[in-house]
Amino acid sequence: MSNRIQELVAESSNHKLLIPYLTAGFPSLNETIQLAETAADSGCDMLELGLPFSDPLADGPEIQYSSHQALQQGLKFDEILSAVEKIRARIEMPLIFMGYYNPLIAHGLGDFVRRAAGAGIDGLIIPDLPVEESADFKVACNKQAVSTIFLAAPTSSKKRIKMIDKNSTGFVYAVTVTGVTGTGKVFDRSTDNYLKKLRSILDNKFVAGFGVSSPADARRLGALSDGMVIGSAIVKLLRQGKNLIDRRMKLERFLSSIRKAI
C-alpha cells in the first residue's frame, strides 16, 4: 500500500523536494493552518509539522523557543490533530509529523499513528528513535500506511546507513551537521563528501536538513541530494514577522527564493 509521500517521491525524478517545517501552534494553531497554505502556494512539495515537546533535545534555540511558546498556550495533541484535518482539507501535499518519542508512548503507539493517519498525516520523523528501537513503531506505521522516515548522520557508519535505508519508507532524512537543528554552520567539502557517500549507499531518495538557512545553502545541498527540509530559519523568520500577513509574506518570499535556487 503506497501513500502520498511514496507516490510523490516516485514521480519526482529530478525535481528537488522542498520541505518547510512549521512548529504546530507557533505562533498560534490558527496561523499554522494559514502558513501551511502559504507553503503549499510557494512551490513546496511536502510540509513537516513539528509536535511541540517539553524537552526537545535534538533542537537548537529557535525550535526550542517555538515549541515552548506553543506549549505555554496549553496546546494539546487533540487540537493539533483538528488543525491537521483542516490543513488536509485545503492542501493536497504530503504532511509529516516530526516529534519526540514520549508522546507516542503516552498515547499508545497504535492509537497515535492511527489518529495521525486519520487526520491526514503521511509520515513520521522521530529524532530520538533510532532504528534499533523502532520495531513496534514500524508495525504501527505499516498498518496505517504511514511512512517511517529515519535520520542518517555524518557519524553514521556504512552499516548503519544501510540499516536506516532499509527501514525508511518514502525517503531518508540526512542530518547535514553533527549538531542540533538550526546550527547556522557553513557547509563545506566534508558535507559534500558525506552527501556523496549517502548517494552511493542509499536506495531511497534523501533530503538534507539541520542548518539549511539560505538560497546559497540550498543550492549547494540541492546539487548533491534530492531536496531539503528547512526549519529553524523559518521559525526565525516568523519571529520577525509583525502580524499574520507579514509572516505569510515573509514565508512566501523566502520559500520562493529557495525554490528558485534549487
Added chain:
Amino acid sequence: MTAKKRKQMPDHRGRYGEYGGRYVPETVMYALEELEEFYFSIKKDRSFKHELSGYLNSFVGRPSPLYHAQRLSQYLDLNHIYFKREDLNHTGAHKINNTIGQILLATKMGKKRIIAETGAGQHGLATATVCALFGVECIVYMGAEDIARQAPNVEKMQLLGAEVVPVESGSKTLKDATNQALRDWVTNVRSTFYIIGSVVGPHPYPMIVRDFQSVIGQETKKQSLKLFGRLPHLIVACVGGGSNAIGIFSQFLGDKSVKLVGVEAAGLGLASGKHSASLRKGRPGVLHGSYSYLLYDDDGQIQLPHSVSAGLDYPGIGPQHSELKDSGRVSYGSVTDRETVSAFKLVSRLEGIIPAMETSHALAWLIKNKCKMRKNDKIVVCLSGRGDKDMAIIDKWDKK
C-alpha cells in the same frame, strides 16, 4: 526472575527486562557503540582494574567505613543502624567512584574534552575534580535554579578549572541541564566524552555507572560479614537517578534475605503533584535516552518535578530501578521535604554527621518506618554524601 538472569542484566540491547535501551539522535549512536565496545574490552583487564583501584584507594580514600550510628540507633530504639560512609570520599559523595572510572575510559579513548550535567553539583564537582587530576577540559551544565541553591559547589567547580554553564530553559534544574549536555554532545561528539552522573541515559551508561558504583556494595558486603558476621537485614538508599542505590544494592540482589529499600522524594506530598517520585507516581516512558518510569502528562509532556534536594529533583529514574520495582526485588518508598529536613537536623545533632539533603531522604524513611524493624536487625543506610553544600537550603527553609 532468577538471580542468575538478573546478574546478566542488561541484555545485549541494553535492556533490564523491558527497560533501558538507546533512544538518542542518530548522530551519537556510533559513540555509544564505540563506548560499549571499549568498555567491554577493558573492564576485565587487570591493569585497568589495578589503575582504577589505585585511584580509589589513594585519591578517593576508599574503602569508606561502615560506621555504627549508636546514638541514632538508641534514639530509634534499635540496636544496629550502620552508615556506609560515602560522605567521607574525596569531594564528599559517592559520585567520584563513577567519575574516576569514566575519566579513565575517556582518556584511554583519546577524548580531550569532557562534558557533564549536574543537579546538586556533586556530580559536577566530582567531574571537575577528575578533569583537574587528568588535565582535561571540563564543561558542566547546571540549571540556573540549582546554581542559586548550591552555590558553594559552583565556586568549587570553577576553582578546579571547570566552566559552569547556566541552563535557563524549562525548569532550570537537572532535567534541563541534561538536555543541554546532550545537545552539546550531539554537536561535539567526535572530540567529547560525556560523563553521565547517574544510572540513567542510553545504554551503556546505566551499566557502566552501576559497575563503577558497585564498589559501595562490594565493600558493604565484606564489612558486614566482618562486623556482624552476617549480611544486613535491610539496606536503605535514596534514589533520584539512583546511582548510590544501585551501587550498594547490586551486590545483594541475589541475597534474598536482604531487604532493599529505595527512597524517592515525595516533595510537598505524593498527592500534591509537586514531587520527584517517578517510580511511585510515574509511568514508563522515554527521556534522555532510555525507557524507564517517568513523570509525564496525558500528552506525554514531561512534568516538572520538585524536591527540596537538587540531586533528586529529576522526573525520571534509572532503567534498572524500573525493573527492580516491577519484579518486587526492591521496595520503593518516599518521604516529603518536611520529613527530610527533620531527619537532616536530627542526624546532624545525634551523630555529628551532616548528611546531604539527598541522603536525608533515606534517613527520614528509616525514622518514619522504625516500628517495622526488629530491635536487633542489622540495618545499613547508604550515607551517600555530606550536607555542608545544603546550608543555604536549610537557611531558606527555616525562614519560611
